[in-house]
Amino acid sequence: MLRLLKKILQTGVVTEACKVPKDDELEALGIQIKRHIDKQFSGSIAIRQVDAGSCNGCELEIHALNNPYYDIERYGIHFVASPRHADVLLVTGPVSRHMQTALLRTYEATPNPKWVVAVGDCAACGGEFGVTYASCGAVANVIPVDMVISGCPPTPLALMKGLLGLMVR
Amino acid sequence: MSSSNWTTDFLSQLADVGIAVEQIPLPAISLWQIASPQWQQFAELAMLADLRWASGWAEHHDERLFINACFEKYGVYVLLRAIVNTAKPELPSQATVYPAANRSERHSQDMYGVNFLGHPDNRRWTRHKAWAKNHYPLRKDFPVAGMPETITPPDMDYPFVKAYGAGVYEIPVGPVHAGIIEPGHFRFQAVGELILNLEERLAYVHKGIEKIAEGRNPESLARLAGRISGDTTVGHTWAACRAMEQAAGVEIPARAALLRGILAERERVANHLGDMGAICNDVAFVFAQMQFTRLREDWLRTNAAVFGHRLLMDKIIPGGVACDLTDESAALITQGISQLRKELSEIMPAVDLNSSLEDRLYTAGYLAPDIAKAFGTLGYVGRASGQDFDVRRDAPYAPYDQANFKVALEDQGDIASRFWVRYKEINAALKLIGHFISQLTAGDILAEWQTPLPGSESLGIVEGWRGEIMAYVRFADDNKIARFYPRDPSILNWPALEKLTLNNIVPDFPVCNKSLNGSYSGNDL
Numbered sequence: 001m002l003r004l005l006k007k008i009l010q011t012g013v014v015t016e017a018c019k020v021p022k023d024d025e026l027e028a029l030g031i032q033i034k035r036h037i038d039k040q041f042s043g044s045i046a047i048r049q050v051d052a053g054s055c056n057g058c059e060l061e062i063h064a065l066n067n068p069y070y071d072i073e074r075y076g077i078h079f080v081a082s083p084r085h086a087d088v089l090l091v092t093g094p095v096s097r098h099m100q101t102a103l104l105r106t107y108e109a110t111p112n113p114k115w116v117v118a119v120g121d122c123a124a125c126g127g128e129f130g131v132t133y134a135s136c137g138a139v140a141n142v143i144p145v146d147m148v149i150s151g152c153p154p155t156p157l158a159l160m161k162g163l164l165g166l167m168v169r
Numbered sequence: 170m171s172s173s174n175w176t177t178d179f180l181s182q183l184a185d186v187g188i189a190v191e192q193i194p195l196p197a198i199s200l201w202q203i204a205s206p207q208w209q210q211f212a213e214l215a216m217l218a219d220l221r222w223a224s225g226w227a228e229h230h231d232e233r234l235f236i237n238a239c240f241e242k243y244g245v246y247v248l249l250r251a252i253v254n255t256a257k258p259e260l261p262s263q264a265t266v267y268p269a270a271n272r273s274e275r276h277s278q279d280m281y282g283v284n285f286l287g288h289p290d291n292r293r294w295t296r297h298k299a300w301a302k303n304h305y306p307l308r309k310d311f312p313v314a315g316m317p318e319t320i321t322p323p324d325m326d327y328p329f330v331k332a333y334g335a336g337v338y339e340i341p342v343g344p345v346h347a348g349i350i351e352p353g354h355f356r357f358q359a360v361g362e363l364i365l366n367l368e369e370r371l372a373y374v375h376k377g378i379e380k381i382a383e384g385r386n387p388e389s390l391a392r393l394a395g396r397i398s399g400d401t402t403v404g405h406t407w408a409a410c411r412a413m414e415q416a417a418g419v420e421i422p423a424r425a426a427l428l429r430g431i432l433a434e435r436e437r438v439a440n441h442l443g444d445m446g447a448i449c450n451d452v453a454f455v456f457a458q459m460q461f462t463r464l465r466e467d468w469l470r471t472n473a474a475v476f477g478h479r480l481l482m483d484k485i486i487p488g489g490v491a492c493d494l495t496d497e498s499a500a501l502i503t504q505g506i507s508q509l510r511k512e513l514s515e516i517m518p519a520v521d522l523n524s525s526l527e528d529r530l531y532t533a534g535y536l537a538p539d540i541a542k543a544f545g546t547l548g549y550v551g552r553a554s555g556q557d558f559d560v561r562r563d564a565p566y567a568p569y570d571q572a573n574f575k576v577a578l579e580d581q582g583d584i585a586s587r588f589w590v591r592y593k594e595i596n597a598a599l600k601l602i603g604h605f606i607s608q609l610t611a612g613d614i615l616a617e618w619q620t621p622l623p624g625s626e627s628l629g630i631v632e633g634w635r636g637e638i639m640a641y642v643r644f645a646d647d648n649k650i651a652r653f654y655p656r657d658p659s660i661l662n663w664p665a666l667e668k669l670t671l672n673n674i675v676p677d678f679p680v681c682n683k684s685l686n687g688s689y690s691g692n693d694l
């Protein structure tokens with residue numbers, strides 16, 4: 001127990017400051033806002049992450065948002081287990097055809113008002129996989145998309161800025 | 170029979186029972202061709218001779234289908250092939266002998282229409298509802314675009330195994346799970362909290378990787394291989410490049426091999442750190458989760474600073490690497506290694522002495538060595554259950570052929586074993602990275618590419634962070650890919666999860682799953 005406490009004290013707080021981004025900064029990070037969001041989120045966003053066919057690279061970086069450096073929860077942005085509790089669907093991957101119905105149902109299960117953020121080049125445009133017998137390509141081919149955060153995968157910083165961009169500025 | 174001479178003895182055993190083998194040397198591997206009716210009999214003898222079944226896939230050539238399987242013993246691989254007719258594509262199953270072959274044969278059944286006679290479980294596997302039963306996406310006459318419906322219906326009527334009896338109930342989970350995790354479906358039969366049976370239903374993220382590989386050039390295939398499983402981008406790209414380089418007769422420069430080694434070991438460390446944290450998190454030991462995710466983040470930032478990409482995507486390219494190491498960046502890496510060593514020396518005793526962690530991880534999720542062997546379980550999962558195999562040591566390739574390192578091995582087979590094997594592998598990887606850096610001498614990092622002869626084929630085998638990765642490549646004319654089949658270790662490890670969760674309680678499933686950490690994307694292709 002003592003070792004544990006000692007290590008906690010030694011480590012201290014490593015969380016880094018991060019400003020809510022301006023529009024031009026978002027653009028520089030490859031983030032597109034398709035539909036402007038105002039007044040809806042003040043202080044809290046509940047996110048349901050849906051992997052609709054990704055290679056799992058995007059998931060690794062979304063995971064990183066919860067590490068002590070980014071600690072995204074301090075902004076009231078948290079990941080929830082059910083779409084019924086979510087404001088935002090964070091969707092990765094080209095949408096595989098085998099996930100198409102699951103994604104549609106998740107979308108339907110999310111209460112209004114809701115926003116969809118397409119994360120990663122695959123979700124943005126189909127990426128390396130495109131549209132085939134097995135893949136529907138971009139998320140926008142299946143459900144309406146409000147924001148795109150591109151990158152392969154996007155860095156945690158780009159993800160965090162993008163999500164902060166959803167908040168009231 | 171200590172080394173490679175098992176092939177000679179085995180060939181004579183085959184001759185004794187009348188199995189004629191046509192031996193065809195390929196670059197880096199020998200191809201044994203047999204008559205298709207003897208497919209299963211070969212497997213029976215292979216099992217008696219203690220060969221490991223490592224991979225299986227098919228290939229379409231006009232009126233014929235090539236059926237392939239790869240076997241290994243003492244680090245020597247043999248590629249077995251039989252040819253069947255598309256008019257009557259059938260041959261006796263090897264899955265009756267090797268459980269490891271089960272899902273791969275079902276994959277070939279769905280993708281090529283191969284009928285494996287006597288297969289113990291020939292339900293569809295990769296196919297859900299995106300194409301019809303009598304359509305075979307990997308046949309050459311199937312268009313890449315397919316004939317999809319506007320909305321692909323869910324695979325509702327898949328015949329799961331049922332259990333009946335007083336108090337038995339079923340829990341369906343997925344494909345969309347509660348966490349930030351890939352999709353797949355798990356079907357539990359339970360009594361109270363006890364898991365009686367678990368059945369996996371995967372292929373939700375099947376996105377046609379094998380099909381869209383065809384027609385690509387080497388660079389483009391390498392990029393695709395780097396996206397088979399994002400966490401294994403280095404491993405898969407390396408395996409695919411090795412296969413292509415062998416087929417093309419391209420020798421990579423020594424410096425490039427060392428850099429590849431550094432990249433691969435960095436990938437191993439990053440993933441193991443993430444997994445160790447996640448295992449602790451799944452039993453609510455948040456201290457360790459926070460520490461390990463912090464260390465992982467430090468590690469990835471060094472990746473970004475030195476190589477320009479946090480996950481190291483697209484750094485391995487056909488013929489060599491797309492990144493070099495300056496003295497300053499080598500110093501950065503060395504510094505990161507000693508920092509990590511120091512931190513781990515403080516964290517691991519705290520983890521080791523934690524009795525609540527011990528309570529949850531010891532004896533849970535037990536995978537018996539004989540089951541691990543039967544399923545051909547690989548990597549840290551296999552090595553935690555006594556399967557003493559590592560491509561880097563047993564079938565060494567540059568730069569590992571010039572390095573000394575210890576392969577971590579445990580035989581307890583529980584979650585704790587898989588946790589500690591990972592820790593040992595981190596230590597070995599840190600040593601290897603240091604060694605590779607010390608071996609670097611000035612030189613090229615990219616060899617000139619040579620267009621391979623049409624029809625050239627080879628197998629690229631490397632030890633990824635999850636275990637042995639095997640990529641099969643055949644070239645068509647004009648430097649184009651005719652066939653690509655990447656076998657992620659997850660394909661062989663996923664079935665082990667069904668076994669190691671038995672008799673555990675439902676709430677322990679997440680940590681059991683995490684301790685194995687199969688890739689869905691790498692499995693589903």
Ligand code: SF4
Nearest residue numbers: 055057120121122152
């Ligand atoms: S954008 Fe890149 S990292 Fe994300 S799913 Fe696609 S290939 Fe993987």
